[in-house]
Amino acid sequence: MRLDWIRPLTEADGPFATVVMDATHDTADATEQYRLRWRDLRERLAEGGADEATLGVLDDAVEGGNAPDGTAGRILVARPDGLLVDRHVEVPPERGTAAWGTVPDLLPVLGAVGEEVLxxxxxxxxxxxxxxxxxxxxxxxxxxxxxxxxxxxxxxxxxxxxxxxxxxxxxxxxxxxxxxxxxxxxxxxxxxxxxxxxxxxxxxxxxxxxxxxxxxxxxxxxxxxxxxxxxxxxxxxxxxxxxEQRREAAVASYATASGRADGLAVTGLESVVAATRAHAVETLVVDPSAVPGTEVWLASEPTEIAVQRGELDQLGLEPRGSAPATDVLVRAAAAVDAAVVLTAAGDDVSLTDGVGAVLRFPLGPAS
Structure with a gap:
């Protein structure tokens, strides 16, 4: 999956509010149901620490947006100063999500947005x-x-x-x-x-x-x-x-690369973070069902990340906080024009810590 459309999120500072919601309009009371769904998600954001300015931006987007006909989902990413992403998708999520954090909550976003097929x-x-x-x-x-x-x-x-x-x-x-x-x-x-x-x-x-x-x-x-x-x-x-054919091909490519000894595939959080920091990731592979709740540290640039805060200190980078590992890795992948593929049940592939990567070049010991 190419990530060009979330590139603006790599160029903005957080915190961010990320919303994935059901935007279906196919019944007489659809507008009221939509408002109720938003009210529930808004409460979650407020409980998570979202400020009133950001909530106001989202209120305006939800109340002022044109409703699609039929079933649909909607993705919103906002900061206090405005809306960064507002996108409708054909399939509504099974359940809505709302998160407030240092980086956008990108895993449910990727689950909701299928790769564009022109x-x-x-x-x-x-x-x-x-x-x-x-x-x-x-x-x-x-x-x-x-x-x-x-x-x-x-x-x-x-x-x-x-x-x-x-x-x-x-x-x-x-x-x-x-x-x-x-x-x-x-x-x-x-x-x-x-x-x-x-x-x-x-x-x-x-x-x-x-x-x-x-x-x-x-x-x-x-x-x-x-x-x-x-x-x-x-x-x-x-x-x-x-x-699905593209996804299966990407997973198979990772499986093939991981079976070779040329160093062009890695797995495990520490290895993938190191490859991300080196701008070596060509395709990030994520198993949504196996991602741990681990947070990683980040500095000013999307690829300036580390599992331990001390690693950033050693590199002369100023830590700016921590965030869930998967969100940080996906954001960094978008910043360097890498692809992301999500594995599914039945895929014949094993990932340590739920993440792996196909690399553009092998990493040396000092990377």
Whole structure:
């Protein structure tokens, strides 16, 4: 999981209030239920030491934000001087969380926010296609061919050649759509291409696509004429499949690296903290079910961290407090453009202290 979107949190000083809440609006009393959920989370923050200025920032965000339709979750991160993160997600959390601390409470945030899968959606038929780009914009594409697009219902003299002209028109339309789709996939760095339409039309498009687009193509079994915005549930399911494939691949990569003797994988809190301090972490691996409540010490920069306060003193760094190890490590990973992967039940991987890392380079004894 890439962490670009939480980069602002690495550049700000705490304390922070972090809220992950159910923002579902699908019943007549949804607004009142939303307010009640927020009131409960607000009380937790106040009990944890949150100041009135920060609570006021969150009050304004909750009361003034546009409510999504249907089920949704919402993530808020705030300081006394303003809101740093305000993001809706498709799936509400099983339970809301609210925390006040030196660094944001990032583990439940990562659990709530799935990795972004940039997606191009195509609804294709014999005449062309409607395409939704990764940025949500819609366009209609077809070839300039003016030939017929419907075959004759009954056979007769010359009908064979007419059918051939129809099939040539279909092919040209598919070629035009494929050319545009390939451009959007490359330009938008898409990780998923979802294609809806009748099976023959989908097959013609698949045959015309560049290999990079065909490899990420997922097909929806339905008849033609379905617009991109009408297949969103299936698109979300396909994106979930891509996320899981990426997660499994990242865990497998760590497992492979940890089995080698080249020093490009470490596990255990002390080793991962040392690698973080050295800017060596490429992928941080976390087992949410096995993370201890240990806190680590931090100085002014996100990667200036240590298990023991004395380590910072020895490095000439001024300790600024301590915070839960996982939150500190995730924040530091975002600061150095590292990825984070959360393990799941059934993964064949073992992590000491619930954390591990794939490294950009091996660490020497003095690191």
């Amino acid at each position: 997606t191009v959606v195509v609804a294709i038929d014999n005449t062309g296609a409607e395409i939704r780009d990764v940025d949500g914009s819609l366009e209609t594409v077809s070839s300039d061919a003016a030939g017929p697009v419907h075959k004759a219902h009954t056979a007769g003299p010359g009908e064979g050649s007419g059918d051939a002209r129809v099939e040539e028109t279909w092919k040209r339309n598919a070629q035009a759509v494929a050319e545009r789709v390939d451009k959007l996939v490359r330009g938008g760095n898409a990780g998923l291409l979802v294609v809806a339409g009748e099976a023959p039309a989908r097959a013609r498009l698949r045959d015309e696509l560049a290999s990079g687009s065909a490899e990420i193509m997922a097909e929806i079994e339905n008849t033609g004429g379905t617009a991109p915005e009408q297949v969103d549930d299936t698109v979300r399911a396909a994106a979930d499949d891509v996320r």
